[in-house]
Amino acid sequence: MCSGFRLQPTEVKNFDSLTGRAGEVVEALSDRKVDVACIQETRWKGSGCKFYGAKGKRYKLFWMRGEDTSDGVGIFVAEKWVDSVVSVERHNKRVLILKMVLDNGLLNVLMVYAPHFRKLKEEKESFWNEVFHLLSCIPQNKIVVLAGDMNGYVGSSNVVYGPYLRPIYTGSVYRALQIFQ
DSSP states (O other): OOTTOOEEEOOOOOBSOHHHHHHHHHHHHHHTTOSEEEEEEEOSSEEEEEEESSTTSOEEEEEEEOSSOSOEEEEEEEGGGGGGEEEEEEEETTEEEEEEEETTEEEEEEEEEOOOTTSOHHHHHHHHHHHHHHHHTSOTTSEEEEEEEOOOOOSSSSEEEOTTSOEEEOOHHHHHHHHTO
């Protein structure tokens, strides 16, 4: 990848008011010298892009969200790299692909926000099938960064304990790990 380029999957949730909280996020990203950061649970309707921050420390946010949910995703890109963005593909409220041209070729950043364990199995399967399909469409010699909230659990079994301490079975970890096999 390009020397000096920093990408960070960032846990920024519940973006109720992007105009209020975006300034805080951009300031933190700038202080940490992060060039690209991925966020989830954006709450702006629809899709779009907008600059945030002071001159010289600005970031452009590309986002996508459904009409009535907080399942949206977004990607902040530092101003110095915005001209390197060649495409933004908004596949649905949970998947956003940003493509950037860097020194060594094309960087594909897939920002995903998997359905949580309470969602229907069909919704989770549909989500993972789409992610697998999108990854399979990217040539193997291209750089791919898969970032986001996989809503999986790590442990010795696929049993997790929910808010009422009853066992909940999830296949999210298994599906996420299949990507890397």
